[in-house]
Amino acid sequence: MNRGRLKLSAPARAGLLFILPALVYIVLTQLLPVIYALYVSFTDYSPLNRGAPKWVGLQNYRAMIFSREFQNALWVTLRFSAAVIVLNVVISLALALLLEGASRVLRWLQVVLFLPIVTSVAAVSVVWLLLYDRDFGLLNQVLNVFGLSNVGWLNTVAWALPSLVIMRVWRGAGWNTVIYRAALQGIPREVIEAAKVDGASALQLFRQILLPLLRPITAYIVIVGFISTLQTFAEIYILTSGGPLGSTTTVGFLIYRQAFEYGQLGLACATSFVLFIVIFALSFGSFALARKGMT
Amino acid sequence: MTAALVSIPLLWMVMSSVKPFSDIFAWPPRLFPSSVTFEHYARVLEGTNFPRYFLNSTIVAVVVVVSNLLVALPCGYAFARLPIPGKDAAFLVVLGTMMIPSHVTTIPLFILARNFPLIGGNDIMGAGGTGLLNTYFGIALPHLVLTFTVFLARQFFLDLPAEIRDSGRIDGASEMRVFTSLSLPISLPIVATIAIFSFVTAWDDFFWPLVVTTTDRMRTAQIGLSVFRSQFSSEWGALFAASVLIVLPVVLVFLFNQRLFIRGLATGATK
Numbered sequence A: 001m002n003r004g005r006l007k008l009s010a011p012a013r014a015g016l017l018f019i020l021p022a023l024v025y026i027v028l029t030q031l032l033p034v035i036y037a038l039y040v041s042f043t044d045y046s047p048l049n050r051g052a053p054k055w056v057g058l059q060n061y062r063a064m065i066f067s068r069e070f071q072n073a074l075w076v077t078l079r080f081s082a083a084v085i086v087l088n089v090v091i092s093l094a095l096a097l098l099l100e101g102a103s104r105v106l107r108w109l110q111v112v113l114f115l116p117i118v119t120s121v122a123a124v125s126v127v128w129l130l131l132y133d134r135d136f137g138l139l140n141q142v143l144n145v146f147g148l149s150n151v152g153w154l155n156t157v158a159w160a161l162p163s164l165v166i167m168r169v170w171r172g173a174g175w176n177t178v179i180y181r182a183a184l185q186g187i188p189r190e191v192i193e194a195a196k197v198d199g200a201s202a203l204q205l206f207r208q209i210l211l212p213l214l215r216p217i218t219a220y221i222v223i224v225g226f227i228s229t230l231q232t233f234a235e236i237y238i239l240t241s242g243g244p245l246g247s248t249t250t251v252g253f254l255i256y257r258q259a260f261e262y263g264q265l266g267l268a269c270a271t272s273f274v275l276f277i278v279i280f281a282l283s284f285g286s287f288a289l290a291r292k293g294m295t
Numbered sequence B: 001m002t003a004a005l006v007s008i009p010l011l012w013m014v015m016s017s018v019k020p021f022s023d024i025f026a027w028p029p030r031l032f033p034s035s036v037t038f039e040h041y042a043r044v045l046e047g048t049n050f051p052r053y054f055l056n057s058t059i060v061a062v063v064v065v066v067s068n069l070l071v072a073l074p075c076g077y078a079f080a081r082l083p084i085p086g087k088d089a090a091f092l093v094v095l096g097t098m099m100i101p102s103h104v105t106t107i108p109l110f111i112l113a114r115n116f117p118l119i120g121g122n123d124i125m126g127a128g129g130t131g132l133l134n135t136y137f138g139i140a141l142p143h144l145v146l147t148f149t150v151f152l153a154r155q156f157f158l159d160l161p162a163e164i165r166d167s168g169r170i171d172g173a174s175e176m177r178v179f180t181s182l183s184l185p186i187s188l189p190i191v192a193t194i195a196i197f198s199f200v201t202a203w204d205d206f207f208w209p210l211v212v213t214t215t216d217r218m219r220t221a222q223i224g225l226s227v228f229r230s231q232f233s234s235e236w237g238a239l240f241a242a243s244v245l246i247v248l249p250v251v252l253v254f255l256f257n258q259r260l261f262i263r264g265l266a267t268g269a270t271k
Helices: A010-040 A059-066 A068-098 A103-118 A121-131 A138-145 A157-185 A189-197 A202-213 A215-229 A234-239 A251-260 A265-294 B002-017 B039-047 B050-081 B087-099 B102-114 B136-143 B147-159 B163-170 B175-186 B188-204 B207-212 B221-231 B236-256 B258-267
Strands: none
Touching: A010 A265, A010 B050, A010 B087, A010 B102, A010 B147, A010 B175, A059 A265, A068 A157, A068 A215, A068 A251, A068 A265, A103 A157, A103 B002, A103 B236, A103 B258, A121 A138, A121 A157, A121 A234, A121 B002, A121 B221, A121 B236, A157 A215, A157 A234, A157 B002, A189 A202, A202 A215, A215 A265, A234 A251, A234 B221, A251 A265, A251 B102, A251 B207, A265 B102, B002 B236, B039 B050, B039 B236, B050 B087, B050 B136, B050 B147, B050 B175, B050 B188, B050 B221, B050 B236, B087 B147, B102 B136, B102 B207, B136 B188, B136 B207, B147 B188, B163 B175, B175 B188, B188 B221, B188 B236, B188 B258, B207 B221, B221 B236, B236 B258
8 A cells, every 4th residue: 555645634533543442342343243143153152162163054054944943933023023013003103193182291291101111121021020910910800800811911822922012012102102293293284284175084184195194204113113023032031931832932032042041152143144134124125115105 | 091001000010119018919909009118129128139230230331321422422523523534434334233133243242252361260362261251341341332322423413513623623723622622512412312322221231131141249130130030929019119220210311301312212213
């Protein structure tokens, strides 16, 4: 390299000095780990084994794809994400529309709607643990009042995943409502007035005017939804530990078990890359769909 | 209605933490306690290791906040205002790392933490000991510089008038002086936002502290809560009291800084 080109102006040198620590850190803890994880995914490596990882080629990927445990986890994950996202969009959009007129109480309400998402997952999970309790839980007591029998929310295969979905929707719905409300307020009054003058019914107004205009924000909620639901961990760890019978073992939870319970770091890295690809594909897919719809 | 539905679980938590034990399982269920008691709090603070867990969480959170302020602020400022060749490409790379799921980086970071040379009984090759496992630095490791705080800082400084730097430069001040004595004093909102955001990230983290701590002494409050619940599953009052204590710092920060908080979340809720 030519020495003259290396000479930077004083502000550029100061700038490099400002940026370098963050850059070095991000490369060391974000970029290199991804490359290293890719390498480990082709090896046999146990946390107990202090030797070097042993190269095994595609064996982890082959073992993973054909394992019932992984197939099950993938299916659980997709159902969990889809249910949480669909319910979140429907509920929060409905709430946002209902709250249209209520600007007086809104500042206060917004605080309440935000609380579930700012409280720590671990603490919130403990509360839901008791709400869901088979014998003493508030939910079953309410069911009893209506003459229904107790549901084993967290310890039956049929209800464990729906229970996690309900809690997750509860956590996110308020926050998404606030986002939808902001988006609704951004829609020009004239557009809505004009449609009303033309005799549009409330349903037509919603389907043909509001829904298309809200498409970008819905895409945002869906993408963020995928990224966050696919990484769900603490709720599962505390409420169900992945059970019963693997019915709540998501891919993210399976990675934890593979790495830190089974001691198979190579397999866990391979699985994490599949998760990475799934997150990327789903986010990108939603993004592409949203763009296609807008043009 | 909505507000009631949303807040019942949290209200339930707070109320149950001050209820006598017989109230918690009372039939019909009662939201409000028949008499207020702080026995559960006393149990948590005197009969368990929670004070230690809270101390651990606090130390980690403080380390994370200080490090984010020291590193992310100047970095965001330079990305926004200083003429560095190739900075746009570099910033794209930084932004791109926000796409990486934490599950992918956790295992390599665990290996890095465990094999960190010359710490925790490790030799220069990183073998023989436990490295950064069960250390405060180890728990703070993934959060020392959050990509998101760099992003927030850059956005903030982009909106600051460029004349501030120009006037400082004309007066002959060095870039460092322009940054510390002209830009920083009018940047309190971003300082607060970064502090809040990195505090909450560190305080609420669950997956990483679970992986990187193995001894009871080094557990954070979040992990302590989950262990406590599996060991003393019948002590609901104490569990709720501990939950309230864990939630309290973040909720207080939220209530006093709502505007900053909501804006921060809205700019990028992905990480």
